[in-house]
Amino acid sequence: MTPPASNFIRHIIEQDLASGKHKGRVQTRFPPEPNGYLHIGHAKSICLNFGVAESYDGQCNLRFDDTNPAKESQEFINSIKADIEWLGFHWSGDIRYASSYFEALHEFALQLIRAGKAYVCSLSPDEAREYRGTLTSPGRESPNRNRSVEENLDLFARMRAGEFPDGAHSLRAKIDMASPNINMRDPVIYRIRHVVHHQTGNTWPIYPMYDYAHCISDAMECITHSLCTLEFEDHRPLYDWILQTLDKDSLHAASNSTQPAEDYVLPRQIEFARLNINYTVMSKRKLKELVTEGYVNGWDDPRMPTLSGLRRRGYTPESIRNFCDRAGVARSEGVVDVAMLEHSIREHLDTTAPRAMCVLRPLKVTLSNYPADQQETLVLPCHPKDESMGSREIPFARELYIDASDFEEVPPPKYKRLSLGAEVRLRGGYVIRCDEVVKDANGTPVELICSYDPATLGVNPEGRKVAGVIHWVPADASVDVEVRIYDRLFNKENPDDKSVADYKDCLNPDSLQVLSGCKAEPSLRMAAPESGFQFEREGYFCVDRYDSTPDRIVFNRTVTLRDSWAKISG
RNA sequence: UGGGGUGUCGCCAAGUUGGUAAGGCACAAGGUUUUGAUCCUUGCAUGCGUUGGUUCGAGUCCAGCCACCCCAGCCA
Numbered sequence: 214m215t216p217p218a219s220n221f222i223r224h225i226i227e228q229d230l231a232s233g234k235h236k237g238r239v240q241t242r243f244p245p246e247p248n249g250y251l252h253i254g255h256a257k258s259i260c261l262n263f264g265v266a267e268s269y270d271g272q273c274n275l276r277f278d279d280t281n282p283a284k285e286s287q288e289f290i291n292s293i294k295a296d297i298e299w300l301g302f303h304w305s306g307d308i309r310y311a312s313s314y315f316e317a318l319h320e321f322a323l324q325l326i327r328a329g330k331a332y333v334c335s336l337s338p339d340e341a342r343e344y345r346g347t348l349t350s351p352g353r354e355s356p357n358r359n360r361s362v363e364e365n366l367d368l369f370a371r372m373r374a375g376e377f378p379d380g381a382h383s384l385r386a387k388i389d390m391a392s393p394n395i396n397m398r399d400p401v402i403y404r405i406r407h408v409v410h411h412q413t414g415n416t417w418p419i420y421p422m423y424d425y426a427h428c429i430s431d432a433m434e435c436i437t438h439s440l441c442t443l444e445f446e447d448h449r450p451l452y453d454w455i456l457q458t459l460d461k462d463s464l465h466a467a468s469n470s471t472q473p474a475e476d477y478v479l480p481r482q483i484e485f486a487r488l489n490i491n492y493t494v495m496s497k498r499k500l501k502e503l504v505t506e507g508y509v510n511g512w513d514d515p516r517m518p519t520l521s522g523l524r525r526r527g528y529t530p531e532s533i534r535n536f537c538d539r540a541g542v543a544r545s546e547g548v549v550d551v552a553m554l555e556h557s558i559r560e561h562l563d564t565t566a567p568r569a570m571c572v573l574r575p576l577k578v579t580l581s582n583y584p585a586d587q588q589e590t591l592v593l594p595c596h597p598k599d600e601s602m603g604s605r606e607i608p609f610a611r612e613l614y615i616d617a618s619d620f621e622e623v624p625p626p627k628y629k630r631l632s633l634g635a636e637v638r639l640r641g642g643y644v645i646r647c648d649e650v651v652k653d654a655n656g657t658p659v660e661l662i663c664s665y666d667p668a669t670l671g672v673n674p675e676g677r678k679v680a681g682v683i684h685w686v687p688a689d690a691s692v693d694v695e696v697r698i699y700d701r702l703f704n705k706e707n708p709d710d711k712s713v714a715d716y717k718d719c720l721n722p723d724s725l726q727v728l729s730g731c732k733a734e735p736s737l738r739m740a741a742p743e744s745g746f747q748f749e750r751e752g753y754f755c756v757d758r759y760d761s762t763p764d765r766i767v768f769n770r771t772v773t774l775r776d777s778w779a780k781i782s783g
Numbered sequence: 784u785g786g787g788g789u790g791u792c793g794c795c796a797a798g799u800u801g802g803u804a805a806g807g808c809a810c811a812a813g814g815u816u817u818u819g820a821u822c823c824u825u826g827c828a829u830g831c832g833u834u835g836g837u838u839c840g841a842g843u844c845c846a847g848c849c850a851c852c853c854c855a856g857c858c859a
Contacts, residue, residue: 218796218797218806218807219797219798220796220797224799244859245859246858246859248858248859278859280858280859281858281859283858284858284859334857336857337857338856338857341857342855342856345855346855347785347855348784348785348786348854348855349784349785349786349855350784350785351785352855379857380857382857383857384857385857392786393785393786393787394785394786394787394854395785395786395854395855396854398855401856401857402857403857404857405857406857420857422856422857422858422859423858423859424859427859443787443788443789443852443853444852444853444854444859445853445859446787446788446853446854447786447787447788447853447854448854449787450787484788486789486852491794497859538807539795539796539806539807539808540795540796540807540808541795541796541797541807542796543789543795543796543797544788544789545788545789545790545795545796545852546788546789546851546852546853547794547795547796548794548795549794549795549808550793550794550795550808550809552794552808552809553794553795553807553808553809555808556807556808556809557808559820559821563820563821564821568818570818597816597817597818597820597821598821598822627819629819630819638817639817640817640818641817642817644817671817673817679817680819681817681819682816682817682818682819683818684818747818747820749818749820750818750819750820751818752820774818774819774820774821775819775820775821776819776820777819777820778819779819780819781819782819
């Protein structure tokens with residue numbers, strides 16, 4: 214649709230292309246840690262990495278950054294793969310795992326040790342913190358900082374052999390304990406963790422840290438542009454230090470490069486601002502908490518900003534990709550209005566979703582002058598502007614249902630729907646007039662006695678204009694369905710705001726409303742799971758991919774239609 | 784009090800080598816309409832955090848302020 218907007222990352226790539234820095238190559242990667250489900254913030258990164266590769270004739274790898282097995286699992290790997298495929302992106306070659314580089318990573322660690330650039334530190338985690346100093350005061354050197362290469366080699370070998378318990382030792386890069394950048398104060402690059410790894414099993418009792426593994430993984434995959442979010446900006450000096458300290462030829466040799474060594478160029482890390490959207494939270498920790506503590510029904514709850522949640526809600530891959538393009542990529546942190554996301558899905562569904570009628574809150578209508586034994590079949594187009602989408606049939610009969618909100622005994626100003634004595638057009642059918650209201654003991658209308666004008670099918674009545682059009686379904690031939698009305702998960706624009714004690718205090722208690730006994734037109738009986746429709750005058754809905762069955766069809770409301778009446782009526 | 788960043792319309796976001804502020808969302812007003820939807824038209828920053836400076840001319844260069852974000856995991 215809209216071409217990707219220009220952004221600073223594309224400028225950098227274009228400059229690199231122009232200068233021949235990478236001999237015309239563009240290689241990116243999307244590197245999720247499999248410790249949770251992907252959310253729409255990840256979609257921004259996915260669209261960026263895959264999108265940029267695609268538009269410059271490059272490739273994008275999918276690499277699981279699986280260096281912390283205690284928090285990771287195969288379930289997350291599976292969901293992440295499924296979400297990326299659903300978005301419509303194709304990674305280059307096989308899926309990569311940082312864990313498949315463990316052997317090489319270990320080799321490089323030995324190289325650093327031999328070069329006197331890394332050492333085994335025996336400080337406890339608490340001591341290490343103390344030695345690190347603070348933001349404003351320099352750290353102190355570890356007492357083990359000047360161990361001999363031989364001793365370091367021996368200790369590191371024994372770490373690998375599993376001789377020590379967790380936390381007993383660590384391997385640290387020897388950089389500068391007085392650096393104003395805390396990441397450069399001899400960062401830990403390997404720690405002891407006796408944990409089974411989901412990919413490598415029991416083969417390793419030590420695992421590399423992100424900063425160490427990530428840059429080398431990028432180099433091994435010949436990544437040209439390593440795109441990540443702003444919080445890693447302070448890590449860039451370390452990213453560069455590690456790659457520049459390692460022997461370039463050995464990096465080249467370990468990599469999958471098919472080019473000569475002299476053309477081998479180290480990857481460059483470039484940071485961009487992560488995506489934030491109002492009325493939701495985006496941190497994995499919080500999303501996980503909402504799931505594990507039961508505030509929502511799983512990672513794919515339609516109220517979640519996860520990709521699987523949005524999918525179940527009825528969002529399409531196209532709409533999410535368009536949204537990401539529209540939101541843009543920059544270095545300033547902002548909060549995108551959720552209205553922009555909603556615009557994107559309405560825009561896509563308006564052109565692609567078949568129209569249908571479904572009465573959410575049924576109010577019976579009896580047409581007193583329509584013969585009880587009569588029935589006719591009306592044919593309505595599935596889309597007002599796209600004939601290729603075909604048409605569907607709806608039986609019309611004496612007894613119908615309309616939505617309770619489409620009737621007011623005493624109409625407010627500018628009301629165009631049905632009221633006592635007034636006329637309204639039934640969508641695709643006749644003009645009817647309400648003659649009588651039947652109420653229950655509480656005074657609420659339970660049935661409307663109306664009369665129809667037989668001369669108004671497909672033509673406007675003579676001498677008067679009927680402004681309102683409402684949707685309806687036949688009483689007998691309609692299908693009972695369940696409709697889940699979703700609203701925003703949080704009722705505060707920024708649940709993370711300092712003024713809020715706990716983001717969970719902002720949870721919207723009305724974020725899910727289950728409507729049973731809704732009446733859908735018969736054509737909806739065969740609706741396939743995940744298929745989306747516009748329920749005319751109500752919004753866009755999709756068949757729930759998990760809970761819907763032929764016996765009990767379940768629709769999720771994706772988003773309402775824009776509603777200028779709501780603004781007028783308050 | 785250290786280091787690294789960011790500040791262009793209510794919200795995102797373009798602004799090549801300084802030359803006289805794109806676009807989208809939202810909003811507002813009209814038009815079309817058997818969805819108060821869609822669609823169409825129009826409007827919406829003498830202003831680019833702020834104060835000075837350089838210049839014929841600065842959002843773009845310089846200096847000083849101010850505000851906000853990130854960093855002290857053997858997490859990523």
